[in-house]
Amino acid sequence: MAFEKLWRLSNEKKSRLILAVDEDRALENIEDLLKEVGSLVVGVKLGFPAAFNLGFSRIKDVISDRRDEFYFLADFKLADIPYIVNLTLLKLKDIGFDGATVHIFQRGLEEALVGNVPEAIGIAAMSHNSPLLDREFIDSLNYAKKVGIRGLVVGALKEDLIAEGKRRGFTIFSPGIGVQGGKFAQAIKAGADFEIVGRAITKAEDPREVVENVVKAQREALKI
Numbered sequence: 614m615a616f617e618k619l620w621r622l623s624n625e626k627k628s629r630l631i632l633a634v635d636e637d638r639a640l641e642n643i644e645d646l647l648k649e650v651g652s653l654v655v656g657v658k659l660g661f662p663a664a665f666n667l668g669f670s671r672i673k674d675v676i677s678d679r680r681d682e683f684y685f686l687a688d689f690k691l692a693d694i695p696y697i698v699n700l701t702l703l704k705l706k707d708i709g710f711d712g713a714t715v716h717i718f719q720r721g722l723e724e725a726l727v728g729n730v731p732e733a734i735g736i737a738a739m740s741h742n743s744p745l746l747d748r749e750f751i752d753s754l755n756y757a758k759k760v761g762i763r764g765l766v767v768g769a770l771k772e773d774l775i776a777e778g779k780r781r782g783f784t785i786f787s788p789g790i791g792v793q794g795g796k797f798a799q800a801i802k803a804g805a806d807f808e809i810v811g812r813a814i815t816k817a818e819d820p821r822e823v824v825e826n827v828v829k830a831q832r833e834a835l836k837i
């Protein structure tokens with residue numbers, strides 16, 4: 614089953630929330646933050662801001678301390694030649710990441726997604742205006758299916774694209790909630806499986822309170 618760990622945690626916590634930790638202040642206190650929101654957050658997304666701030670060795674420690682509690686998603690939106698994408702994915706797996714985002718438009722993923730690599734999540738559409746990705750959307754989905762990608766990132770504001778991705782059987786991950794304009798649970802209502810939220814939580818006075826509000830809205834939308 615695709616994203617088995619993520620779904621197990623999601624069912625246990627009755628939550629579809631993945632927390633993106635990009636802000637310096639949140640990263641500097643990441644252990645406390647994860648402790649505070651752990652019972653309601655199912656995944657933690659880390660990308661370049663985390664790598665610059667914490668370094669990969671501390672990221673490895675954070676993951677190893679909490680690997681049973683969260684699904685760790687590496688968000689580097691990889692788009693290099695297949696050999697380098699594969700090498701990078703192998704390293705991300707070594708660090709402990711469960712999943713990793715990859716671009717689709719550059720192709721070559723049949724060679725990149727081999728060996729013991731994290732579960733790949735393809736960048737299908739972004740929440741800001743990204744005409745190239747939007748134009749390529751259907752071709753990208755056809756290709757993603759062919760190379761065995763089971764999850765897609767589709768921005769929360771692109772509700773018709775969320776629905777199309779879902780109709781084709783992908784697990785949909787939607788950022789763009791909060792600061793970028795999406796309402797809590799908006800993407801879930803459009804058919805997304807998980808919502809990725811960053812600044813609305815990490816920059817809040819009381820991150821736990823925002824997390825509670827996001828999950829409450831998700832539970833109401835899903836009737837769980």
Ligand code: XMP
Nearest residue numbers: 633739740766768788789792793810811812
């Ligand atoms: P916020 O705005 O909540 O962003 O701080 C949270 C995280 O989500 C990522 N992000 C996106 N990634 N397509 C993507 O692939 C998108 O449309 C998109 N919008 C936000 C961003 O990297 C940040 O970590």
